[in-house]
Amino acid sequence: xxxxxLKKLVKDxxxxxxxxRRYAAEALSEGDxxxxxxxxxxxxxxxxxxxxxxxxxxxxxxxxxTAYMLLPLLRxxxxxxxxxxxxxxxxxxxxxxxxAPLLRDRDDDVxxxxxxxxxxxxxxxYPEKLVDLLxxxxxxxxxxxxxxxxxxxxxxxxxxxxxxxxKDEEWVCFSAIExxxxxxxxxxxxxxxxxxxxxxxxxxFAALEALGKIGSPKSVKPLxxxxxxxxxxxxxxAIKSLVRIGDIPSIPGISxxxxxxxxxxxxxxxxxxxxxxxxxxxxxAIPHMIDIAGSYxxxxxxxxxxxxxxxxxxxxxxxxxxxxxILKDRSMKFRGRSIAVDIIGxxxxxxxxxxxxxxLKDECRDVKRSAVNSLxxxxxxxxxxxxxxxxxxxxxxxxKTAVISLGKIREKAAFExxxxxxxxxxxxxxxxxxxxALLNINPSLFLSRIHEYSDHVREIAAEYVSDIKTGASx
Numbered sequence: 001x002x003x004x005x006l007k008k009l010v011k012d013x014x015x016x017x018x019x020x021r022r023y024a025a026e027a028l029s030e031g032d033x034x035x036x037x038x039x040x041x042x043x044x045x046x047x048x049x050x051x052x053x054x055x056x057x058x059x060x061x062x063x064x065x066t067a068y069m070l071l072p073l074l075r076x077x078x079x080x081x082x083x084x085x086x087x088x089x090x091x092x093x094x095x096x097x098x099x100a101p102l103l104r105d106r107d108d109d110v111x112x113x114x115x116x117x118x119x120x121x122x123x124x125x126y127p128e129k130l131v132d133l134l135x136x137x138x139x140x141x142x143x144x145x146x147x148x149x150x151x152x153x154x155x156x157x158x159x160x161x162x163x164x165x166x167k168d169e170e171w172v173c174f175s176a177i178e179x180x181x182x183x184x185x186x187x188x189x190x191x192x193x194x195x196x197x198x199x200x201x202x203x204x205f206a207a208l209e210a211l212g213k214i215g216s217p218k219s220v221k222p223l224x225x226x227x228x229x230x231x232x233x234x235x236x237x238a239i240k241s242l243v244r245i246g247d248i249p250s251i252p253g254i255s256x257x258x259x260x261x262x263x264x265x266x267x268x269x270x271x272x273x274x275x276x277x278x279x280x281x282x283x284x285a286i287p288h289m290i291d292i293a294g295s296y297x298x299x300x301x302x303x304x305x306x307x308x309x310x311x312x313x314x315x316x317x318x319x320x321x322x323x324x325x326i327l328k329d330r331s332m333k334f335r336g337r338s339i340a341v342d343i344i345g346x347x348x349x350x351x352x353x354x355x356x357x358x359x360l361k362d363e364c365r366d367v368k369r370s371a372v373n374s375l376x377x378x379x380x381x382x383x384x385x386x387x388x389x390x391x392x393x394x395x396x397x398x399x400k401t402a403v404i405s406l407g408k409i410r411e412k413a414a415f416e417x418x419x420x421x422x423x424x425x426x427x428x429x430x431x432x433x434x435x436x437a438l439l440n441i442n443p444s445l446f447l448s449r450i451h452e453y454s455d456h457v458r459e460i461a462a463e464y465v466s467d468i469k470t471g472a473s474x
Contacts, residue, residue, distance in 0.1 A: 001031045010038045018047040025053035029060035036066050040073070043083055055083055059090040067095035071102070074113050085117060093123045103129055108139040115145035119152040127155045134161055143168060144175035151179025159183060163191040174206055181210045186218060193222045205237055212241025220247045227251065236261050240269070243276035255282045262288060267306060274313045286322040287329070289314055290343075294336025311343055319349040327355040338370040345374025353378050357386045368393075369401045376405025388414050391421045400430045407437025415441050419449070422457065435461050 009031070012024035025042050028035040035057070042054035058066055066087070073084035088095045095117070102114035115133070118124045127150065134146040147165055150158045162183070165176035177195070180188040192214075195207035208226070211219040220242065227238045239257050242248050255277065262273035262285075270292060277285045293310040296303040314323065326332055326340040341359065344352045356378070359371035372390055375383050390402035391414070406414040415438065422434040435457065438446040447465070450458055 001035075006031055006034055010035070013038050013042050013045075013050075018045075018050060021045060021047065022049045022053045025050055025057055028054075029057035031057075031061060033061075033063065033065045036061060036069050040069055043073075043080060051083075055087060058087045062091045062094070064091075064094045064098065067091045067098050071098060074102075074110055075107070081113070085113065088117055089120045092121050096121060096123055096125065100126055100129065103133060108142055111137070111139070111142045112145045115142065115149045119145070119149040122152050124149070124153055127153055127158070130155070131158045131161050134158070134165060140169045140172050144172045147172060147175035147179045151175075151182035154183060156183055156185075159185075159187060163188055166191055166195060170200060170203060173203055177203075177206045177210050181213050184214055186216050189214065189216055189218055193219065196222060196226050201234065205234060208234065208237040208241055212237075212244035215245050217245060217247055220245060220249075224249055224251065227254075239276070240272050243272050243279070246279075248276050248279050250280065255280055255285065258282070259285050259288050262292060271309065274310060278313050278316055281317065283317050283320045283322050286314055286317060286320070287326060287332070290323075290326055290336045290340050291332065293339045294333040297335075307339065311339060311346075314343050315347060319344070319347050319351065324349065324352055324355065327352065327359060334364045334366055337364070338366045341367065341370035341374050345370070345377045348377055350378065350380075353380060353383060357382065360386060360390060365395055365397055368395070368398045372398060372401045372405055376401075376408060384409075384411050384413060387411070388417050391417050396427050396430050400427075400433050403430065403433045403437050407433070407440040410441050412441060415445065419446075419452075422453070428456075428460075431457060432460055432464070435464055439464065 006028070009024040009027050012020050013028075015021050015024070021042070025039060028039055039054045039058050039061075043051055045051050045054070058070070070084045070088055073080045075081075076084075099114040099117055102110050105111050105114075111133070115130065118130070124130065130146045130149050130153075134143055134150065137143050137146065143165070147162060150162065159180070162176045162179050166173050166180075168176065173195075177192065180192065189211070192207050192210050195203050198204050198207070208223070211223060223238045223242050223245075227235055230238070236257055239248075239254060240261065243258075248254065258273045258276045258280075262270050262277070265273065274289060277289070289310055293307045296307050298304045298307055317323075323340060323344065326337060327344070329337070332340070341356065344356070353375070356371045356375050359367055360375075362368050362371070372387065375387055387402050387406050388411070390398060391406070393399040393402060403418065406418065418434055418438050418441070422431065422438070425431050425434055435446075439461075447461070450461055453461075
């Protein structure tokens with residue numbers, strides 16, 4: 001940046017108009033070291049927009065000099081301190097050498113902030129200094145921060161010191177457990193397993209979670225033994241760890257606990273529980289899985305993937321009485337019933353056909369559509385007749401699904417009914433599916449009778465015939 005422009009922008013940082021101060025702070029992102037100190041001063045501006053612009057510009061300039069001039073802010077008020085930490089974190093590795101002297105600072109908080117930054121940046125050329133702090137610093141918060149940083153750095157040379165830190169104060173012990181979990185491996189297992197006898201419920205819980213995350217088969221026996229001694233959340237934590245390890249013994253009540261975890265937990269817990277129930281081939285849990293899937297609205301981002309995962313889990317258990325009974329369960333949410341119908345269709349459960357045909361009378365559109373779609377994957381004369389009957393369904397969405405299904409199976413007996421009801425169809429998207437279905441069933445016959453239809457239908461047919469080679473849809 002030209003010196004004259006830089007000086008002008010620095011001057012504008014003191015302008016009475018906050019909009020001009022903000023513009024100057026934003027423009028100085030293209031500056032160099034000369035802009036750093038004025039921007040740091042602008043972090044104290046009374047206007048939030050100016051503060052934010054100054055912070056972002058300092059992040060753009062980056063560099064060791066910027067980090068060096070920000071370090072004094074670690075001793076300021078919470079806002080300035082947190083802002084400095086965010087910028088230094090963005091600067092990254094270049095800032096790490098400047099943090100080493102802070103590890104000897106008299107202020108406990110400054111030492112901790114330096115360690116937190118090393119943990120976030122995940123880089124350090126002097127890890128032995130962190131080990132020294134873990135062993136000898138008088139402040140437990142600093143020792144805990146040192147443990148976390150060593151875990152983030154994956155500094156395996158500190159493994160022994162981290163295991164010794166498990167005997168430290170509770171807060172340090174938590175951080176040491178977290179660090180050893182990050183390191184992984186079997187060496188620390190006995191030390192963490194010993195914590196299952198701790199008088200602190202919180203430490204026992206942390207140890208149980210750590211054993212699951214480390215994932216060693218050697219932890220199965222102590223986890224199973226612990227399940228027999230405890231209950232509630234602690235028992236569930238041990239069970240979840242067994243699932244993570246991938247070795248779930250058939251213990252009385254374990255399936256009930258997994259169902260409880262699935263029903264009461266967040267998505268991560270539900271996923272673990274479903275994995276465990278599938279491993280145990282617990283088909284009685286299928287209604288609970290379907291109910292969970294039905295609770296997710298697929299119009300919300302990410303929920304469609306969750307529902308898909310649950311559907312695949314249920315499909316892995318194949319057709320069975322628990323899945324089929326959902327078709328008759330009116331207490332199940334409509335989304336759940338639709339999902340069960342879809343799964344049955346994918347599995348091509350022949351024994352479900354009568355129940356699927358009965359669902360064609362259901363009051364819920366989504367259930368009816370799923371039933372039509374699933375019947376389209378089944379076989380049998382009664383299936384074909386039922387699908388043909390649905391061409392005259394009053395709901396256009398269900399009607400459209402029936403037409404698509406008949407087109408896919410190329411049911412010849414459906415040709416004349418499709419021709420008949422095409423004359424009455426008024427929705428463009430459904431007309432399109434009628435045309436495609438008729439072309440799939442008997443293209444030459446349909447085209448020979450194209451004169452029977454309106455200009456609109458003929459235009460759709462012409463468009464589809466011309467695009468059929470490229471696979472384009474109507």
